[in-house]
Amino acid sequence: MQLYGTEITSPLLLGTAQYPSPAILGDAIRASGTEVITVSLRRETAAGDGGAFWQILKDLGCHILPNTAGCHSVQEAVTTARMARDLFKTNWIKLEVIGNPDTLHPDVFGLVEAAGILTGEGFEVFPYTTDDLSVAEQLIKAGCRVLMPWGAPIGSGQGLRTPDALRSMRAHFPGTTLIVDAGIGKPSHAAQAMELGFDAVLLNTAVAKAGNPALMAAAMARAVAAGRDAFRAQPIEPRDMAAPSTPVMGMASL
Amino acid sequence: MSITIAGAGVAGLSCACELARAGFAVEVFETAPSLDENGCSRFAGGMLAPWCETESAEPEVLELGAMAMDWWAGLTQVTKAGTLVVAPARDSAEVSRFASRTSAHREADIDALEPALKGRFAKGLFFAQEAHLDPRRALSDLADACRDLGVVIHFGAAAPGPVDVDCRGIAAMDTLGDLRAVRGEMLMLRSRDVMLTRTVRMLHPRFPVYVVPRGDGVFMVGATMIESAGWGPITLRSMMELLGAAYALHPGFAEAEIIETGVGLRPAFPDNLPRMTEIDGTFYINGLYRHGYLLAPAMAQRLARRLLKEKRFDNHRQRRTA
Numbered sequence: 001m002q003l004y005g006t007e008i009t010s011p012l013l014l015g016t017a018q019y020p021s022p023a024i025l026g027d028a029i030r031a032s033g034t035e036v037i038t039v040s041l042r043r044e045t046a047a048g049d050g051g052a053f054w055q056i057l058k059d060l061g062c063h064i065l066p067n068t069a070g071c072h073s074v075q076e077a078v079t080t081a082r083m084a085r086d087l088f089k090t091n092w093i094k095l096e097v098i099g100n101p102d103t104l105h106p107d108v109f110g111l112v113e114a115a116g117i118l119t120g121e122g123f124e125v126f127p128y129t130t131d132d133l134s135v136a137e138q139l140i141k142a143g144c145r146v147l148m149p150w151g152a153p154i155g156s157g158q159g160l161r162t163p164d165a166l167r168s169m170r171a172h173f174p175g176t177t178l179i180v181d182a183g184i185g186k187p188s189h190a191a192q193a194m195e196l197g198f199d200a201v202l203l204n205t206a207v208a209k210a211g212n213p214a215l216m217a218a219a220m221a222r223a224v225a226a227g228r229d230a231f232r233a234q235p236i237e238p239r240d241m242a243a244p245s246t247p248v249m250g251m252a253s254l
Numbered sequence: 255m256s257i258t259i260a261g262a263g264v265a266g267l268s269c270a271c272e273l274a275r276a277g278f279a280v281e282v283f284e285t286a287p288s289l290d291e292n293g294c295s296r297f298a299g300g301m302l303a304p305w306c307e308t309e310s311a312e313p314e315v316l317e318l319g320a321m322a323m324d325w326w327a328g329l330t331q332v333t334k335a336g337t338l339v340v341a342p343a344r345d346s347a348e349v350s351r352f353a354s355r356t357s358a359h360r361e362a363d364i365d366a367l368e369p370a371l372k373g374r375f376a377k378g379l380f381f382a383q384e385a386h387l388d389p390r391r392a393l394s395d396l397a398d399a400c401r402d403l404g405v406v407i408h409f410g411a412a413a414p415g416p417v418d419v420d421c422r423g424i425a426a427m428d429t430l431g432d433l434r435a436v437r438g439e440m441l442m443l444r445s446r447d448v449m450l451t452r453t454v455r456m457l458h459p460r461f462p463v464y465v466v467p468r469g470d471g472v473f474m475v476g477a478t479m480i481e482s483a484g485w486g487p488i489t490l491r492s493m494m495e496l497l498g499a500a501y502a503l504h505p506g507f508a509e510a511e512i513i514e515t516g517v518g519l520r521p522a523f524p525d526n527l528p529r530m531t532e533i534d535g536t537f538y539i540n541g542l543y544r545h546g547y548l549l550a551p552a553m554a555q556r557l558a559r560r561l562l563k564e565k566r567f568d569n570h571r572q573r574r575t576a
Contacts, residue, residue: 020310022434023525052427052434053481056524155459205459211355 001177001199003036004092004124004145006063010035011194011224013065013179014217015204022056024213029060032217037062038094038202040069041084054087065126067094072107074114081118093118094126094148094181104154104182108135112142119143128181131165133172140176147176148202151193152183155205159189163196170197187216187223194227195235255570256281257561258417262407263295264389264546265539265553266421267396271329272554273419274403276562279572281406283413289393293485294423297440297516298546299466299476300389301453302326303337305358305381307545314527315545318552323385325551330395334385335452338367340375342502348457349377358383370449370504386453386466389547404572418567419557420538424483424521429533430540435483435519438544439492440476442514447506448473456503463499472513475500479544488515520544528553530560537561 001008013036019025029037039057057064066084071077074097081093097114099107106129115125119142127139131149139147149169152158160166161183170178177200180193184203193201201224210216257273259266262284270280286292304319326332339362341348353359362380365372397407420426427433450473455464466474478492493515500507523529523541528549531538537560539553561567 020312021522021524021526026524051483052432056434209351 003063003126003177008035008063008200010221011200011228012190012221013038013200013202014207015202016040016057017069017204018208019213022053025208026056026060027214028207028217029062031214032207032221034217034221035062036065038065038067038204039084039088041066041080041087063092064088064090065092065094066090067128068096070098071096072098072101074110074117077110077114078117081114081123082121085123091122091124092126093123094128096128106130106150108132111135112138115139115144116142126179131162131169133169136169136173140173145176146179147173148179148181150182151180151189154182156183157185157206158183159185160192160196163192166193166198167196184220187219190220191223191227191230194224195230197231200224255279256406257419257567257570258283258413259419259421260413260417261421261423261425262286262289262397262409263292263421263423264298264393264396264550265423265542266419267393267400267407268550268554269419269421269539269557270400270405270407271396271403272551272558273561274400274405276558277571278558278561278567279404279570280400281408282400283408283411283417285410285412287410289397289409290390292393294518294520295389295393295546297438297476297518298389299440299453299464299474300387300392300547301337301464301466302332302385302387302548303381303453304548305356305384306337306339306455307548308357309352309355311545312525312527315549318528319545319548322548322551326387326392326547329399330387330392332385332387333452334383336367337381337384337386337453337455338362338364338371339379339381339455339457340364340371340503341377341457343376345458346377348459349379352457353379356381368450368452368454370506371454374504384453387547388468392547416534417536418561420536421540423540423542424519426521426538426540427483430523430531430538432524433521433540434481434524436522436543437480437482437484438477438518438520439480439488439496440474440516440518441488441493441496441512442468442516443473443475443500443507443510444471444513445473445507445510446471447509448504450504454503456499458499461495461499463496463503465500465503473500473507473510477544483519485517485519488517520546530556 014034015038068077068080097107097110151160179200181202190201207217256279259282304316359379362378364378522543528541
């Protein structure tokens with residue numbers, strides 16, 4: 001998978017929030033084999049620096065994808081992205097513009113506007129969006145080469161609510177890197193996203209809030225690998241009637 | 255000869271107390287002008303809630319913290335009324351999650367435990383064995399107990415040289431490389447309308463909040479957890495989260511007065527567990543994170559046991575007088 005020219009092998013991207021401790025976070029990242037971790041800038045910069053925590057993240061040796069989590073306006077998101085670039089020395093930005101505080105539904109209008117501003121400034125934008133194809137078109141027009149539609153509301157763990165829409169998205173953007181971001185609760189959800197042909201899955205809560213985050217991270221890694229293999233292997237089409245799996249010719253006559 | 259301790263927060267004074275009880279002469283140096291100026295210990299919640307804490311903490315927190323209630327009860331007023339855990343209806347899955355991660359709880363009869371919350375929450379958990387204290391009173395009582403044991407506490411004074419025991423909290427970042435700050439913000443409310451008798455935790459996927467009654471209608475509401483070493487004033491967002499949660503717990507808090515806000519930096523190691531580390535002859539007790547009052551007694555006893563084995567401190571013992 002190419003993320004703006006960077007070759008990434010693992011199709012699992014992990015968030016770094018809500019873990020019981022940085023030590024457990026580190027265990028989970030290592031167990032997952034992930035190469036890209038997201039970092040929330042907003043809260044950590046409340047009034048100073050999150051230096052020690054960021055150092056722990058940097059020491060994990062992953063690519064860092066800063067995000068604009070919690071931003072509710074274009075201006076907030078753009079400012080946060082600029083701060084992130086200064087701090088992490090990367091042009092990558094996971095762009096979140098939140099439209100509703102309860103559902104954390106993306107504000108797709110603000111998202112397209114912010115994406116345009118940021119790509120104009122040389123950012124490589126990973127937009128957290130819905131599965132709406134026309135919004136996705138606008139994001140591509142704004143310069144995004146990666147799209148990250150939600151599977152379900154952030155942190156809900158509901159799995160893919162609209163698999164048909166996600167399948168359409170895959171078909172509609174065959175050459176764009178597509179990552180399911182948000183809503184994954186269990187490995188089966190992550191596998192399903194990969195079976196639809198998505199390039200990767202980004203999740204956080206499902207691992208961070210599991211009773212054993214490192215074990216869940218390893219399970220997720222196996223699930224995305226299985227899902228990716230399944231997509232490449234070209235699964236059979238479901239059918240209404242049974243199709244015997246053993247030859248019917250030459251049955252023994254008793 | 256005295257054992258010298260840097261820091262008169264809950265860690266430093268607990269260590270002073272246990273060392274004095276073990277027969278050592280002890281001197282404490284605190285750079286703040288008084289106990290009232292202390293950062294972290296002053297803004298603590300004062301919950302002695304080791305069972306609730308295991309929701310996100312390692313089992314060691316429960317092992318170390320179980321003795322804290324009796325330890326503090328010998329020094330200050332401890333309210334053994336348990337902890338009530340509730341969640342708003344739409345987040346009731348959080349109660350099941352919390353129950354599965356913790357022990358020593360039962361389904362709460364909310365109406366009977368806290369009549370003020372009657373009908374407000376469908377489901378809750380009750381941790382009957384837990385307790386709370388008023389951290390400011392506890393710290394003051396602890397300092398008095400130390401003085402009664404012959405401990406000398408110097409305020410507004412850094413230690414003149416290297417100390418034997420370093421309990422400076424986050425200030426020890428200068429020596430302890432992997433110590434980090436986790437910012438916590440809290441506020442104090444005074445309400446004439448809401449009556450609560452025990453700690454109430456309200457679960458929420460984004461900002462879990464606890465309310466601890468301090469008596470006379472005063473409640474401590476806390477606390478945020480932010481990976482930051484910034485010591486600036488509480489932010490609007492944090493205050494909104496805390497106030498929103500208090501209001502959701504009981505609308506009567508709408509008329510409460512906000513009598514204080516506070517910010518502290520919790521010192522934490524990467525595993526969020528406390529440590530005793532010896533560096534160049536100094537014992538560092540640090541990393542108490544969000545468990546200062548809960549874990550300081552056990553860490554202090556661990557230190558005392560250790561120093562009793564150190565030959566170089568043999569001449570620091572004082573003859574105990576009745």
